[in-house]
Amino acid sequence: MVARLALAAALALTAAPLAAQDTDADDPYIWLEEIQGERALAKVDQWNADTEAVLTVQPEYPVARAWAKQILDDTRQIAMPDAIMGDQVTNLWRDADNPRGLWRIASLDSYMAGTPEWRVLIDVDQLGRDEGKSWVWHGANCLAPDYTRCLVSISAGGTDADVVREFDITSGQFVEGGFTLPEAKSNVAWYDQDTLFVGTDEGEGSLTDSGYPRLVKLWQRGTDFASARQVAEGEQADISVSGFSVLDGDKRWRFINRSPSFWTNEFQLVKDDGTTVALPLPEDAEFEAVLDGHVIAKLNSPLAARNREAQPGMLVAWPLEDIAAGETPKPLIVFEPSETQAVEEVAASEHRLWVKVLDDVSGKLIEVSPGEPGWFTREMDLPDNSTIQIAETTGKGDTAFITVESMLTPPTLYAVPSEGAPVAIASEPAQFDASRFTVEQKFATSKDGTKVPYYLVRPKGVEGPLPTLIHAYGGFRAAQTPKYLTAEPYRSGPLALFWVESGNAYVLANIRGGGEYGPRWHEDALREKRQNSFDDFHAVADDLVANRLTRPGRIAASGRSNGGVLVGAVANQRPDLYGAIISGSPLIDMRRYNKLLAGASWMAEYGNPDVPEDWAFMKEWSPYQNMSDEPGVPAAFYYLSTLDDRVHPGHARKAAAKHEAYGQTFYYHEYREGGHSVGADHEEDAKRAALLLAYLNREIGSGAE
Structure with a gap:
């Protein structure tokens, strides 16, 4: 672990380097994929303890932890609107006294006046105490236009799977005998006040290979779910199938969506008589909204519109009444973004x-x-x-x-x-004196000549190279936009603030794979083009070095989820450049990712490793298969949750085991709750921020040279 292993211990776990691993039989650490396995959890406990023994004794740790908790629990935070429901607004409030939150409601007038008069609907902490469950709030879907009945979703420990219960806003109570669904990755939505669209786990054959509902049923109030009428069915290889409705003025439009892949959807309009008609949206278009009797979508490929060809990135609209009547009208362009x-x-x-x-x-x-x-x-x-x-x-x-x-x-x-x-x-x-820092947007030139934007924050007036933390994502059309430093980088709390307050530099890199410049920015990093996102990250780091803003070995690469693929790949490819790697809830073993939890749903993004042609390009950058036993690799910090039911904890566990076998320095913190977002409450988020700060100081130092 963080202390080098003795040779005997290293040999006990050492296997032949896996750079050429093409089968599961070549993986000696597959036992770590047993999520609640006794042997696996014992190893997790050892790694956690070893990491905390080193980092919690660092002088900055207790200060950073207390400061992070104070920031996260600040009662002066904005009470963000979860939903505007007619003349009322709801909010989930979390602070030191209510770590899991108070779901509450106030009049819209009082809210807009800045003096909301809140009425608590659900005390999530108290509900957990009453029921002996570690409930985490997942949201509420309230039926418009009356907004008196809601479908409340709560999760045990923060997993994606949750429990659904019907709640009455007026009485402030769960509805006795109302709609309820047991824990599952369900798709649930209102059809009308007495009927739900439901897709859930009904046993064998009811879920897709990705673990999401394959069937959609209409469930009538007061009936057993076993009698619910099936209205849609997907294929086993699909991602999911769901039903939903949208209120447009006084008209409720209902839809069925089948998702054959992560980036394709087939939408159907459910007519008033219960029959369906296909929407003319292209499979790769994104359903955005319904307004003025039109369905509005964002295009990801060209499409003939009423008077010219609509281009990717544009918003277009089709009239729903015409579609319901069996017509196939051409869409109208409603918004056209510029080149930038x-x-x-x-x-x-x-x-x-x-x-x-x-x-x-x-x-x-x-x-x-x-x-x-x-x-x-x-x-x-x-x-x-x-x-x-x-x-x-x-x-x-x-x-x-x-x-x-x-x-x-x-x-x-x-x-x-x-x-x-x-x-x-x-x-x-x-939360800090902003006059002490500067922010600049810069552009690096990637290997193929693409200009890659990035934001740089550093102390004013500081000369010379600084230890630098670079955070990026680079996938799934998810743009990374600059947030207040107390929230950067994602799921690491105020880590970026602590880092720059210590005299260092923080960078947010807008690499390809995200949505910063529309569909083309994402498509340039899909599947066999994935290397472009890694090259973009290297380009940002090289640009910082070339301009004497940092130097090799004093750069930390940070990424989470898909960002785990990113930082794992860049660490393998340029160990000369990076001195530390922060990998949160990471994807790492791309040879087996499609067999682990929701991994099969992402094959349109990365490729299918079971197809030889796909694995031929994936094996070139898959982090796990390319880990090296050479000395001088960056010291990695893996943070994750045992209860992550989206990205399997086995990814990080197996990477840690490999580091251990190679006698390499690494750090590990697996939280038992929290799901894919890791922290189930501010206490854990604060602890993680403090651990990461201590780790960065230990591995790449602090302050100008």
């Missing part, structure tokens, strides 16, 4: 469409209004050079609730009406 823009979020209010775009990774909010012959757009007046996120929109009236922040500016929540100026409702307090 990408549509990242879309939400509908009563009469308006709200579109958040990235323009060279800076956020802008666009209002789109239906009309003939075309829809009308205007940019809303919000601070420039910021990260903007759509929090919620109103179902009655046309107001969008937007957060605006930057790396050095804490979030502010605005109510943005269709008519009138944006109004600041609440702001988080500054």
Whole structure:
């Protein structure tokens, strides 16, 4: 572990290097995939203890842990709207006294006035104590337009699988005899007030290879689920099948969605008589919203529109009444981003469409209004050079609730009406003196000439190379936008703040695979093109070195989930460049990832390792297969959750075992709860931030040379 193993212990676990591993039989650590296996958990406990023994005695650890907990539990945080329900708003509030949260409701008027009068609906901590469960809040789906009945989802320990129960807003109680579903990765939505769309685990044949529902049924109130009528069925190799409904004015539109792969969908409109008709959306289009009787989608490939060809990244709309009547109209282009823009979020209010775009990774909010012959757009007046996120929109009236922040500016929540100026409702307090730091957006040149943007934060007036933490993701169309330093990088709490406060540099790299520049940015890192995202990351690191902002060996690469593939690959490819690797809830063994939990659902992103042609390119960068027993590899820190039922904990465990066999320095922290997001509460998030800070200081130092 962090102390070099004795030779005998190393030999006990050593196997032949697995660079050429092509079969499961070649993997000596497959036993670590037994999630709750006694032997596996004993090894996890040993690694956890060894890591804590080294890092918790570092002088910065107790200070950082206490500071992180204070920031995360700050009662001055914004009470973000979970949902705007008519003239009311709901929020989940977490603080030191309520680590799992209070789900509560207030009038929209009091909320917008900045003085919300909250009524607690569910005390998640108390519910857990009453029922002897470690409940984690997963959200509530309340039936519009009355919003009196909700489907509440709670998870034992934070897994993706959850329990669904019907809740009555008026009484503040779960509905006796109401809709309930046992723990499963269910797809559940309202059909009407007495009927649900349900896809759930019903035993053999009911789930896809990815572990999600394969069947959709209509379940009537007061009946046994066994009598529910099946209305849709997918294939075993599909990702999932689900039903959902959208209220557009007074009209409820209902849909079925079959997802043959992660990036393809087949939508059907459920007509009033219960029959279905296929929507004309291309398989690779993204269903975004319903507004003014139109279904709105984002394109990922060209499509003939009414008067010209619509290009990838554009928003287009089809009239649903025409589709219901059996017609196949051409779509209307409703929004066209510029060359430097990408549509990242879309939400509908009563009469308006709200579109958040990235323009060279800076956020802008666009209002789109239906009309003939075309829809009308205007940019809303919000601070420039910021990260903007759509929090919620109103179902009655046309107001969008937007957060605006930057790396050095804490979030502010605005109510943005269709008519009138944006109004600041609440702001988080500054947690540090921003005048001490600078933020720059820079561009590196990747191996194929592509310009790759990145944000650099460092202390003002500091000369010379600095230890530098680079965080990136690079996959699944997920853009990485700069957030306030107390929230960077993702799931590591205020680690970035602690790092720059210590005199170091932090970088957010916008590498290919994400959605920063629309579909092309993602497609350039798909499958056999995955190396582009790794080359982009190297390019950012090399650019920092070339400009004497850092130096080789004092760079930490950070990534989470898909980012585990990223940091594992870059560490293997350029051990000369990186001195530390932070790998959270990581994918690592790409030879077996499709056989572990939800892994089969991501084959459209990475490739299918069981197909020789795919494995031929995947084996070139799969982190696990390319780990080396050579000296001088970067010291990795793996953090994850035993209860992660999305990315299997076996990935990180097996990588750790290999480091151990090779006698390499590594750190490991597997939390028993938390699911894929790892931390089930702020206590664990604070601990992780402190451990990571101590690890970075130990491995790549702190402060200018």
